[in-house]
Amino acid sequence: MKMKKAAALLLSAVMTLSLAACGGGSSSASTSSGSEGSGSGSGSGSSGGSLTINIWDSNQQAGLQQIVDEWSAESGISAKIEVVDWDNYWTLLEAGASGGQMPDVFWMHSNTAQMYMENDILLDLDPYIEKDETMDLSKYYQGIVDLYTRSDGKHFAIPKDHDTIALLYNKAIFDQYGVETPTDEWTWEDMYEAAKKITEASNGDVYGLAMNTSNNQDGWYNLVYDYGAELITEDHKGTTIGSDAGKAGMEMVRKLLTVGAPQSVVAETGTDSLFQSGKCAMITQGSWMINSFYKAENHADYYWALLPYADVNGNGTCDEGERQSCYNGLGWAASANTANPDACYSLISYLCSDAAQTKQAELGVTMAGIEGLSEPFANAFEGMDVSPFIEMENFKLYFRPYTRNTTVWEDALQQQGAFLDAWQNPNDPEIMSKACDNAQKIIEDAIAAE
Amino acid sequence: MGKQKMTPRAREEARWGWLFIAPTMIGLIILNFYPVFNTIYQSFCKTGDFGKGNIFVGLANYQAVLTAGETWQSLWNTIKYALIEVPFGVVIALVLAVFLNQKLKGTSLFRTIFFLPMVCAPAAVAMVWKWLYNQQFGLFNNIFHTNIAWISDPKIAWISVGIIGVWSVIGYNMVLFISGLQEIPGDYYEAASIDGATGINQFFNITVPLLSPTTFFIVQTRLIGALTVFDLMFMVMDKTNVALSKVQSIVYLFYTYAFTNGNKGYGATIVMVLVVFIMIVTFIMQRAEKTMVYHN
Numbered sequence: 001m002k003m004k005k006a007a008a009l010l011l012s013a014v015m016t017l018s019l020a021a022c023g024g025g026s027s028s029a030s031t032s033s034g035s036e037g038s039g040s041g042s043g044s045g046s047s048g049g050s051l052t053i054n055i056w057d058s059n060q061q062a063g064l065q066q067i068v069d070e071w072s073a074e075s076g077i078s079a080k081i082e083v084v085d086w087d088n089y090w091t092l093l094e095a096g097a098s099g100g101q102m103p104d105v106f107w108m109h110s111n112t113a114q115m116y117m118e119n120d121i122l123l124d125l126d127p128y129i130e131k132d133e134t135m136d137l138s139k140y141y142q143g144i145v146d147l148y149t150r151s152d153g154k155h156f157a158i159p160k161d162h163d164t165i166a167l168l169y170n171k172a173i174f175d176q177y178g179v180e181t182p183t184d185e186w187t188w189e190d191m192y193e194a195a196k197k198i199t200e201a202s203n204g205d206v207y208g209l210a211m212n213t214s215n216n217q218d219g220w221y222n223l224v225y226d227y228g229a230e231l232i233t234e235d236h237k238g239t240t241i242g243s244d245a246g247k248a249g250m251e252m253v254r255k256l257l258t259v260g261a262p263q264s265v266v267a268e269t270g271t272d273s274l275f276q277s278g279k280c281a282m283i284t285q286g287s288w289m290i291n292s293f294y295k296a297e298n299h300a301d302y303y304w305a306l307l308p309y310a311d312v313n314g315n316g317t318c319d320e321g322e323r324q325s326c327y328n329g330l331g332w333a334a335s336a337n338t339a340n341p342d343a344c345y346s347l348i349s350y351l352c353s354d355a356a357q358t359k360q361a362e363l364g365v366t367m368a369g370i371e372g373l374s375e376p377f378a379n380a381f382e383g384m385d386v387s388p389f390i391e392m393e394n395f396k397l398y399f400r401p402y403t404r405n406t407t408v409w410e411d412a413l414q415q416q417g418a419f420l421d422a423w424q425n426p427n428d429p430e431i432m433s434k435a436c437d438n439a440q441k442i443i444e445d446a447i448a449a450e
Numbered sequence: 451m452g453k454q455k456m457t458p459r460a461r462e463e464a465r466w467g468w469l470f471i472a473p474t475m476i477g478l479i480i481l482n483f484y485p486v487f488n489t490i491y492q493s494f495c496k497t498g499d500f501g502k503g504n505i506f507v508g509l510a511n512y513q514a515v516l517t518a519g520e521t522w523q524s525l526w527n528t529i530k531y532a533l534i535e536v537p538f539g540v541v542i543a544l545v546l547a548v549f550l551n552q553k554l555k556g557t558s559l560f561r562t563i564f565f566l567p568m569v570c571a572p573a574a575v576a577m578v579w580k581w582l583y584n585q586q587f588g589l590f591n592n593i594f595h596t597n598i599a600w601i602s603d604p605k606i607a608w609i610s611v612g613i614i615g616v617w618s619v620i621g622y623n624m625v626l627f628i629s630g631l632q633e634i635p636g637d638y639y640e641a642a643s644i645d646g647a648t649g650i651n652q653f654f655n656i657t658v659p660l661l662s663p664t665t666f667f668i669v670q671t672r673l674i675g676a677l678t679v680f681d682l683m684f685m686v687m688d689k690t691n692v693a694l695s696k697v698q699s700i701v702y703l704f705y706t707y708a709f710t711n712g713n714k715g716y717g718a719t720i721v722m723v724l725v726v727f728i729m730i731v732t733f734i735m736q737r738a739e740k741t742m743v744y745h746n
Contacts, residue, residue: 087710090710091709094500094712097500098500098501115712119499121500212690214688214689263692264585264602264603264691265585267690267692268583268584268585268586268599268602268688268691269586277586279586405711407710407711408712408713411711415695416695420690423692
């Protein structure tokens with residue numbers, strides 16, 4: 001009998017332990033951590049004495065919290081940053097917007113900004129900006145300011161940062177296979193040749209490069225623009241992906257894929273994990289990702305280079321428009337229904353001030369949303385040269401393609417009938433060409449339905 | 451027959467009756483009935499952003515959903531998933547239940563072990579399996595020295611996902627079966643042993659028929675559960691997975707349209723298709739009960 005009791009106790013202990021373990025596991029998984037964020041967000045948001053901040057990038061949490069704490073020390077209002085991963089961030093924010101419970105201050109993004117502005121979900125910042133003498137919207141990157149300006153001229157978010165793209169490579173792999181490391185003069189063809197050598201020399205054990213359809217901003221978008229096409233035209237009303245230039249860009253993407261990691265591998269493991277586990281030699285990455293590579297185990301082998309260019313006219317030098325980097329900027333926005341709009345604006349104004357923006361760059365959180373303050377960012381990562389991100393600003397930056405309902409076509413482009421087929425079978429140029437035609441139609445239809 | 455007048459006492463009782471069921475009724479109305487009617491209404495609308503500005507469009511959504519290939523593909527994916535999860539989940543659980551219902555050492559330990567998956571959060575379960583299946587670094591490929599794309603090869607990905615489903619529900623089904631087994635009087639087995647029936651004979655001639663009400667209950671609830679599966683596919687498959695379109699369930703498709711793309715009307719219509727399908731399945735099941743289930 002005693003034995004049985006002891007056994008029962010032990011079992012129940014195991015049960016609770018495993019419960020706790022499962023709980024812990026799931027909170028690191030995306031969905032549950034998301035719902036936790038929103039739950040406590042709505043709770044503390046309405047209490048007045050404190051603010052809730054939602055962001056989606058855990059790499060930036062520590063640095064931003066430090067800046068926010070400085071604001072709290074000045075204002076006496078506590079504020080806590082909660083991270084909800086990208087996919088769930090928008091699901092939860094939209095649910096919050098429909099149900100009326102949102103975080104007080106949060107990030108806005110080009111994908112959805114228009115929809116949120118048009119529906120008066122965001123706090124109109126103009127009355128506060130007028131009263132705020134330190135606020136001068138002209139010092140920020142204009143593309144980002146425009147993005148968060150509604151058609152009637154009202155402003156709903158203030159630029160938090162901007163980003164550029166660079167090429168990341170693992171020098172140890174290049175040395176191992178005797179391939180010359182990337183230079184600032186590289187074209188996409190050079191990248192192809194180098195990747196081919198590595199993939200072939202290692203017998204497919206190490207991939208020369210890896211690219212993922214869902215990483216469009218730091219990936220294939222740049223090739224489309226380098227070759228002279230536009231995924232979304234400047235008026236946000238059309239696309240030229242199906243044009244000859246667009247097809248030339250995607251043809252180069254296809255060639256790169258033939259010597260890179262297969263799509264089935266990338267979909268399971270992710271390009272950054274492949275890179276960090278030494279399974280792939282090159283990936284393109286945005287400046288917002290530096291931290292995760294800087295902190296990685298083998299970071300001494302990691303080097304950044306300027307994004308390759310497309311020598312469209314074949315004269316051997318990089319001419320105007322042949323090297324382009326996508327740039328995007330997040331905005332700090334507040335909920336229109338917040339209990340404490342004054343505190344929200346005060347926080348946003350602080351986060352976007354010269355001092356905080358410089359500090360943000362110094363801490364290596366991101367580059368600044370104010371032009372000319374990103375220089376300290378280059379020195380934020382001791383022992384790692386991230387200057388290619390800053391150098392990229394001497395070339396053409398184009399704003400991340402967006403329309404009113406970006407996710408609809410962005411999502412459709414990743415699926416069967418669009419680029420997925422071509423990604424799966426990169427050896428067939430016909431499929432890629434057809435995918436470009438389909439993509440043209442998908443985007444046009446999506447814009448027409450907006 | 452005219453309406454009979456209630457006595458004061460009966461009226462009093464009725465009032466208390468209503469009061470007692472009120473909490474449940476209010477919960478049902480707010481959390482179930484209202485969303486049901488709202489979903490039906492939305493399926494006839496081109497819904498606006500954030501639930502504002504719905505425009506009535508009649509059957510346009512239905513026309514779009516019913517003519518889209520991906521709707522039927524996803525429905526078929528869901529059926530395939532159910533065809534793995536329900537039969538295997540039931541048969542394996544039944545065999546385990548029979549073994550664990552005997553007076554052996556350590557039965558409670560094994561019952562706990564088999565029930566553990568039920569206690570874990572589905573999201574956590576899916577994350578662990580995702581890494582077990584991983585083509586590059588996964589445990590399975592490392593142990594068996596294979597290079598199989600378990601969850602990216604459209605031909606086998608649906609089976610891989612189905613296996614996770616079976617693993618997750620076995621414990622729950624098993625506990626239901628054990629309670630069903632304990633309802634069967636021991637006399638039957640005693641009498642059968644005296645007549646010389648073997649264990650296998652007893653299983654098929656006593657256990658299976660007398661357990662059929664429990665089996666039917668499990669099959670019916672699991673079938674509905676399997677047809678509304680979402681979390682497994684959502685957690686295990688990346689958006690760019692080439693096998694996604696051959697594995698995604700119809701609820702996943704609904705999620706993509708309603709929440710990722712913000713097209714609530716189209717999403718509501720997909721759900722209506724699923725509701726009708728489940729109603730048909732349930733109707734057939736109810737018919738089958740009359741002939742296949744043995745009642746004492």
